[in-house]
Amino acid sequence: MIRRISERASSFAKNFPILKASRFHGESLDSSVSPVLIPGVHVFHCQDAVGIVAKLSDCIAAKGGNILGYDVFVPENNNVFYSRSEFIFDPVKWPRNQVDEDFQTIAQRYGALNSVVRVPSIDPKYKIALLLSKQDHCLVEMLHKWQDGKLPVDITCVISNHERASNTHVMRFLERHGIPYHYVSTTKENKREDDILELVKDTDFLVLARYMQILSGNFLKGYGKDVINIHHGLLPSFKGGYPAKQAFDAGVKLIGATSHFVTEELDSGPIIEQMVESVSHRDNLRSFVQKSEDLEKKCLTKAIKSYCELRVLPYGTNKTVVF
Amino acid sequence: MIRRVSTTSCLSATAFRSFTKWSFNSSQFHGESLDSSVSPLLIPGVHVFHCPDVVGIVAKLSDCIAAKGGNILGYDVFVPENKNVFYSRSEFIFDPVKWPRSQMDKDFQTIAQKFSALSSVVRVPSLDPKYKIALLLSKQDHCLVEMLHKWQDGKLPVDITCVISNHERAPNTHIMRFLQRHGISYHYLPTTDQNKIEEEIFELVKDTDFLVLARYMQLLSGNFLKGYGKDVINIHHGLLPSFKGRNPVKQAFDAGVKLIGATTHFVTEELDSGPIIEQMVERVSHRDNLRSFVQKSEDLEKKCLMKAIKSYCELRVLPYGTQKTVVF
Numbered sequence: 001m002i003r004r005i006s007e008r009a010s011s012f013a014k015n016f017p018i019l020k021a022s023r024f025h026g027e028s029l030d031s032s033v034s035p036v037l038i039p040g041v042h043v044f045h046c047q048d049a050v051g052i053v054a055k056l057s058d059c060i061a062a063k064g065g066n067i068l069g070y071d072v073f074v075p076e077n078n079n080v081f082y083s084r085s086e087f088i089f090d091p092v093k094w095p096r097n098q099v100d101e102d103f104q105t106i107a108q109r110y111g112a113l114n115s116v117v118r119v120p121s122i123d124p125k126y127k128i129a130l131l132l133s134k135q136d137h138c139l140v141e142m143l144h145k146w147q148d149g150k151l152p153v154d155i156t157c158v159i160s161n162h163e164r165a166s167n168t169h170v171m172r173f174l175e176r177h178g179i180p181y182h183y184v185s186t187t188k189e190n191k192r193e194d195d196i197l198e199l200v201k202d203t204d205f206l207v208l209a210r211y212m213q214i215l216s217g218n219f220l221k222g223y224g225k226d227v228i229n230i231h232h233g234l235l236p237s238f239k240g241g242y243p244a245k246q247a248f249d250a251g252v253k254l255i256g257a258t259s260h261f262v263t264e265e266l267d268s269g270p271i272i273e274q275m276v277e278s279v280s281h282r283d284n285l286r287s288f289v290q291k292s293e294d295l296e297k298k299c300l301t302k303a304i305k306s307y308c309e310l311r312v313l314p315y316g317t318n319k320t321v322v323f
Numbered sequence: 324m325i326r327r328v329s330t331t332s333c334l335s336a337t338a339f340r341s342f343t344k345w346s347f348n349s350s351q352f353h354g355e356s357l358d359s360s361v362s363p364l365l366i367p368g369v370h371v372f373h374c375p376d377v378v379g380i381v382a383k384l385s386d387c388i389a390a391k392g393g394n395i396l397g398y399d400v401f402v403p404e405n406k407n408v409f410y411s412r413s414e415f416i417f418d419p420v421k422w423p424r425s426q427m428d429k430d431f432q433t434i435a436q437k438f439s440a441l442s443s444v445v446r447v448p449s450l451d452p453k454y455k456i457a458l459l460l461s462k463q464d465h466c467l468v469e470m471l472h473k474w475q476d477g478k479l480p481v482d483i484t485c486v487i488s489n490h491e492r493a494p495n496t497h498i499m500r501f502l503q504r505h506g507i508s509y510h511y512l513p514t515t516d517q518n519k520i521e522e523e524i525f526e527l528v529k530d531t532d533f534l535v536l537a538r539y540m541q542l543l544s545g546n547f548l549k550g551y552g553k554d555v556i557n558i559h560h561g562l563l564p565s566f567k568g569r570n571p572v573k574q575a576f577d578a579g580v581k582l583i584g585a586t587t588h589f590v591t592e593e594l595d596s597g598p599i600i601e602q603m604v605e606r607v608s609h610r611d612n613l614r615s616f617v618q619k620s621e622d623l624e625k626k627c628l629m630k631a632i633k634s635y636c637e638l639r640v641l642p643y644g645t646q647k648t649v650v651f
Contacts, residue, residue: 076612236578237565250564251647253602256582274581276604281649284404319579321609 035090038121040065042103043310043323045114048074048081052110056083059102065089071323075315080113082313084323096122118310125154126204126308131196131211134162136170138209138230141297142304143173151301152308155179156203159196161186161213186213193219207304208262210296212241217264227262228307230300232292234258234274239267244292248285255279255288257295259303261320270320272303272312363418366449368393370431371638371651373442376402376409380438384411387430393417399651403643409438410641412651424450446638453482454532454636459524459539462490464498466537466558469625470632471501479629480636483507484531487524489514489541514541521547535632536590538624540569545592555590556635558628560620562586562602567595572620576613583607583616585623587631589648598648600631600640 044056053072060067069086089099099117107115132139139158145151157180164171164181174181182199184192191213200206200223208215208229220227233243234256247255256276263269275295279288306312306322313321372384381400388395397414417427427445435443460467467486473479485508492499492509502509510527512520519541528534528551536543536557548555561571562584575583584604591597603626605619634640634650641649 073609075609082609234562234565234582235580237562249646251599251643252563253599253650254562254584254604271579271581276582281401281403281643281647315579315609318577319609322581 035092037066037088037090038119039068039086039088040099040117040119041084041086041310042117043082043084043114043313044103044107044110044112045080045082045313046107046110046112048079049110052081053083055106055109056085056103059106060085060087060089063089063094063098063102065094073321073323078316081110082315082321082323084310091119091122114313116310120152125152127154127156127202128205128207129157129159129200129203130155130207130209131159132162132209133160133212135210135293137293138296138300140170141301142207142209143170145301147177151304153304157182157199159184159199161192161211191216191219193222197222205307207300209300214266215262220262220264226307228272228300228303229260229262229267229269230296230303231258231260231267232296233267234276235260235267235271244289245285247279247292248283248288253279255292255295257292257299259299268318270314270318272306272320272322273299275299275302363420365394365416365418366447367396367414367416368427368445368447369412369414369638370445371410371412371442371641372431372435372438372440373408373410373641374435374438374440376407377438380409381411383434383437384413387434388413388415388417391417391422391427391430393422401649401651408441410643410649410651412638419447419450442641444638448480453480455482455484455530456533456535457485457487457528457531458483458535458537459487460490460537461488461540463538463621465621466624466628468498469629470535470537471498473629475505479632481632485510485527487512487527489539519544519547521550525550533635535628537628542594543590548590548592554635556600556628556631557588557590557595557597558624558631559586559588559595560624561595562604563588563595563599572616573613575607576611576616581607583620583623585620585627587627598642598646600634600648600650601627603627603630 042056044052046052057067057070065087066089067085067087071084073082074080096119099119103115103117130139130142142151143155146153146155158174159182161184163183163185171181184195186192193216197219203225205226205228206223208227210230210232215227231239231243233239233247234254235258238246244255254276256274258271259273260267260271261269275298277291277295279291283291303312311323315321370384372380374380385395385398393415394417395413395415399412401410402408424447427447431443431445458467458470470479471483474481474483486502487510489512491511491513494500494503499509512523514520521544525547531553533554533556534551536555538558538560543555559571561567561575562582563586565571566574572583582604584602586599587601588595588599589597603623605623607616607619611619631640639651643649
C-alpha cells in the first residue's frame with residue numbers, strides 16, 4: 001500500500017530547492033543562531049532480524065537527528081518487523097534527498113517491504129480526491145477540517161454520482177476554494193470508471209466519503225494506490241446498503257462506523273479504525289442515523305489523519321498495524 | 324418474554340399469600356407495639372407495565388400507588404414513535420401494613436385488566452422469593468465463576484438451584500468445592516451429536532424462573548424452549564450480529580477488527596439471534612494476539628452477562644417488537 005507513496009516522495013526530494021535555502025541560511029549564520037530543526041517520520045516494514053533498530057536509530061543519530069518517538073512491533077510467530085520513528089533534524093546537516101538515500105540503503109540491506117520517509121514541512125501534501133454520492137456529511141466534515149488546517153492534504157477534486165445545485169453549501173465552498181466538482185453520473189451498466197480514473201490518476205490516495213458505488217477490481221488495479229472508505233456500520237456486521245436501518249431492525253445496543261481499505265469485495269478490506277456509540281430503545285431510526293453520521297465523521301477523519309501520519313501499515317492479508 | 328415471568332409471579336402469588344400472612348402477623352405485632360413516634364417500615368417495590376397506549380395510564384398507575392400511601396421514587400415511561408404501545412417501570416416505597424402484598428397484586432391486576440396489559444409485573448424484593456435459576460455451561464467456566472462469586476457477595480439476588488454441564492469436572496476443582504460448600508448441585512449431562520438430553524435438562528430446570536447459559540455451547544431446540552416456556556439468557560462472546568456461532572473470538576482476530584465485544588441476549592430457536600439485552604466492547608489493535616483477544620473477550624463476557632442478569636432481575640428488560648428489548 002504505502003510503497004506507492006515512497007516512489008513519489010523520492011522524485012519530489014530531487015527537485016525541491018531546499019539545498020539553496022539551506023546554504024543561504026548557513027551563510028548568514030553567526031554562531032549564536034540555533035539551527036532550525038524540523039520533524040520527520042520514518043516507517044519501516046521488513047523481515048525481522050537482529051539489529052534493525054540499532055541500524056535505523058544510528059542512521060538518524062549519525063546525521064544529528066533526535067528521535068522523539070519510536071514504535072516497534074514484531075508480532076508473535078511472525079517473522080516481520082514494523083517500526084515508526086518520529087525525529088527532528090537539521091535539514092542543513094541532513095538534506096532531504098540524503099535522508100531518502102540513507103534510509104534506502106538500510107531498506108535494501110534488509111529487503112524491506114516498505115520504507116517511507118515523510119518530512120511534513122518540506123514534502124508536498126498528499127493529493128487526494130474525495131468521492132461521494134448523496135449523503136455529504138462526511139465530505140462537509142472533511143472540507144471544514146481541511147479549511148481549519150486539521151487535514152494536511154491537497155484536495156484535488158470532488159467527484160460525485162449525484163448532482164448538486166450551485167447554490168448549495170458544498171458547491172459554494174468548493175468554488176470559494178477553487179476545488180473542482182465533477183458530476184459523474186453512473187448507471188447499472190456504466191460505472192464510468194475510466195472517467196473517474198482520468199480524474200484521479202495523479203492523486204496519492206482516494207477517499208470514499210459515502211460513495212455508494214462499488215469500484216471494480218480493474219479500477220483498483222489501474223489506480224494502483226490506496227483507497228479508503230467509510231462504512232456506516234460496525235464491520236463485519238451490516239455490510240452493504242443502509243446499515244443504520246439494518247442495525248435498528250436487529251435491535252443492537254451499540255452502533256458503529258468502520259474505516260477500511262477498499263478491495264474488490266464489498267466492505268471487506270483491511271480495517272483501519274472503528275468507533276461505537278450506545279443506542280437503546282429510546283433511539284428511533286432518525287437518532288440511529290444521526291449517531292451513525294457523527295461516528296462516520298470522526299472515524300473517517302481519524303483514519304485519514306493516521307494514514308497521512310504514516311501510522312497505518314498492512315498486516316497479513318486482511319489486517320492493519322496502526323501505530 | 325417477561326410475560327412468562329408474570330405467569331410465574333401469578334403462581335408465586337399463591338405462595339405469597341402464605342408469605343403475606345407471615346408479614347401481616349409481624350406487622351400486627353409491629354403495629355401493636357407502636358407508639359406514635361415509631362415510623363412505619365417502608366420497603367421498596369418495582370412495577371413494570373406494558374400495554375397498548377392510551378391517555379391516562381400513568382395517572383392511573385401513580386394514583387394506585389399513592390392511594391395506598393406508596394411513594395414513587397423513580398419512574399420510566401417509554402412510548403415509541405409510530406407505535407401504539409406503552410411501557411413503564413416504577414420504583415416506589417410503601418408500607419406493607421397499609422398495602423399488603425397480596426392486595427398490591429390485586430390492585431395492579433385491576434389496572435392491567437382495564438388496559439389489557441400484555442405484561443404487568445410487581446416485585447417486592449424483600450418479600451418475594453428470589454428468582455430461582457439454573458446455570459448451564461460447557462468447558463469454559465469464567466462466566467460461571469464470576470456469577471458464583473457475585474452471588475456469594477450478594478450482588479446477584481437469585482437462588483441458584485443447580486449447575487448443569489456437558490463437561491465433567493473433578494471434585495477437587497475450585498468450582499466443585501464452591502458448589503459443594505454452598506449446597507448447589509452439579510449435574511454432568513454429557514451430550515452427543517444425536518442426543519442433547521433435553522428431557523433430562525428439562526426435568527432439572529422446570530421449576531426455575533429463568534435459565535442462564537454461561538458459555539453453554541449446545542443449541543437448545545425449539546421444542547425445549549417451548550416446553551420450558553420461560554426466559555433463557557445467553558452470553559455470546561462476540562458483538563452480534565457479527566461472528567455468530569463457534570469461535571467468535573478467533574473469527575474477530577482473523578477479521579482484523581479494532582473492537583471486540585460481547586452480547587447478552589434471549590435465546591430463540593435460531594442460533595445467536597434472539598433479542599439483544601446488553602452489549603459491551605473493548606479496543607484491540609495489532610498488538611493483541613489471539614490470547615489477549617480471548618482474555619479481553621472473557622472480561623467483557625463476565626461484565627456483560629452480569630449486567631444483563633441484574634437488569635432482568637430488576638424488571639428492567641421488556642420485549643419490544645419481535646426482535647428487540649426495552650431496557651430501562
